[in-house]
Amino acid sequence: MRPADEAILVIDVQNDFCPGGALAVTGGNEIVAPINALVSEYPVRVFTQDWHPTGHLSFASEHPGLEPYSVTEMPYGPQVLWPDHCVIGSDGAAFHKALSTQPADLIIRKGFRREIDSYSAFFENDHQTPTGLEGYLRNRGVKKIVMVGLATDFCVNFSAVDAANLGFEVTVIESLCRAIDLDGSLDTARSGMIEAGVTLA
Ligand code: VGL
Ligand code: ZN
Numbered sequence: 001m002r003p004a005d006e007a008i009l010v011i012d013v014q015n016d017f018c019p020g021g022a023l024a025v026t027g028g029n030e031i032v033a034p035i036n037a038l039v040s041e042y043p044v045r046v047f048t049q050d051w052h053p054t055g056h057l058s059f060a061s062e063h064p065g066l067e068p069y070s071v072t073e074m075p076y077g078p079q080v081l082w083p084d085h086c087v088i089g090s091d092g093a094a095f096h097k098a099l100s101t102q103p104a105d106l107i108i109r110k111g112f113r114r115e116i117d118s119y120s121a122f123f124e125n126d127h128q129t130p131t132g133l134e135g136y137l138r139n140r141g142v143k144k145i146v147m148v149g150l151a152t153d154f155c156v157n158f159s160a161v162d163a164a165n166l167g168f169e170v171t172v173i174e175s176l177c178r179a180i181d182l183d184g185s186l187d188t189a190r191s192g193m194i195e196a197g198v199t200l201a
Contacts (some may be wrong), residue, residue, distance in 0.1 A: 001041060001042075001043055002041050002043060003043075003144075004043050005142055005143040005144060006042055006043065006142070006144045006145075006146065007042060007044035007046060007048070007137060007140070007142045007144070007145075007146070008038065008039055008041075008042035008044070008045055008145075008146050008147075008148070009040065009046050009047075009145055009146070009147045009148075009149075009159065009163075010035055010045070010046070010047045010048070010099075010104075010149050011047075011048050011121065011149030011155050011156050011159060012048055012049065012050045012146055012149050012150065012151070012155050013028070013031070013035065013047075013095060013096050013099050014049060014050060014086055014092065014093055014094065014095055014096065014150075015093070015094055015095075015152060016050075016085040016086050016092035016093065017050075017066075017086075017089055017150040017151060018084075018096055018150075021085070021092055022083050022084060022085040022086075022160065022179075023082055023083055023085040025082070025150050025179065025180055026178060026180075027178045028096075028150050028151075029096065029098075030097050030178070031126035031148065031149070031175075031176045031177065031178060032098045032099050033098065033123075033150050034176055035099065035149070035176055036098075036099065036100045037154050038146075038148065038173075038176065039100065039103050039104075040103060044105060044124065044137070044140050044142055045103050045105045045106075046105060046106045046107075046108060046121075046133065046136070047095070047101060047106070047107045047108070048107070048108050048109070048110060048121045048149075048155070048159075049093065049095070049107060049109045049110070050085070050090055050093070050109075050110065050111050050155065051086060051104075051109035051110060051111055051112050052085070052086050052087055052088065052093075052095060052110075052111045052114075053087070053088055053112065053114050054084075054087055055114060055119070056084075056087075056111065056117070057074065057114055057115055057116070058080075058081065058082050058111070059081065059082060059083070059084045059085075059194050060081035060082065060083065061084055062141070063081055066081055066178060067081070068081055068083045069082070069182060070138065071097050074116075074117075074125075076116060076126035076127075076180045077125070077126075079117060079125065080182065083137055086111070086130045088112070093098070104195050106136060108131060108132070108133050108136075109134060110131055111124075118131065119154050119155045119157075119159070120155070120158035120159045120162045121133050121159040121162075122134055122159060122162040122163060123162055124147070125192060127162075134198070137168070139174045142168070143168065143182065144168065144169040144170075144171070145163050145168050145169070145170050145171065146172075146173060147159060147160055147163075147171070147173070147177075148170065148172075148173050148176035148177055149176070149177060151176055151177070151178060151179055151180045152172070152174065152177040152178060152179035152180075152186060152189060153179045153180055153181060153185040153186045153188070153189035154185075154189075155181070156172060156177050156189075157189035157192065159194060160172050160193050160196070161192055161193060161196040161198065164193075164196040164197045164198050169199075170197070170198045170199065171198070171199040171200075171201050172198055172199070172200055172201065173201050174198075174200055174201065175201075195198075
């Protein structure tokens with residue numbers, strides 16, 4: 001078992017981000033078995049779930065004339081418009097069926113307000129509204145966080161940068177993540193994470 005101040009954060013390993021899903025990430029399913037094995041080594045285990053109401057404003061379908069994967073301006077800044085995905089209660093929002101979720105201490109859901117997206121497990125996309133995860137981890141004495149999951153360049157990236165800025169020591173295990181890679185977004189994400197002091201392993 002790893003030391004008591006180390007947590008693993010398993011990000012958005014959900015059907016819609018795996019092959020066959022609404023916002024499929026290539027190879028998303030390949031990381032499930034090795035993540036299951038790694039989780040058991042950590043004393044603190046948190047999983048996240050992207051969890052949107054129908055009609056979420058990150059869905060291109062709510063913006064007539066705009067296509068999925070285009071970018072629009074929201075009150076909180078630029079927002080990529082996605083295919084409808086991870087709708088609350090849908091099969092797409094469920095965890096991949098081979099992911100062992102029983103070991104999770106906490107499952108945190110994000111993106112549940114129609115007007116604002118939340119890539120990060122720590123703050124919504126206004127970079128101000130907290131999800132509560134920071135308090136949970138601090139209360140449990142966590143200092144170091146290892147992150148795995150989907151997608152490297154969106155939810156993993158935003159979570160890692162926020163956690164580093166909050167003062168946690170963060171490692172992203174890239175081999176246990178998969179990326180969407182829109183217009184070079186993976187390279188941008190990698191540079192941003194490195195700049196924030198995240199270790200890419
Ligand atoms: C994600 C796009 C939209 C992610 C979530 O989990 O990386 N990406 N919602
Ligand atoms: Zn989403």
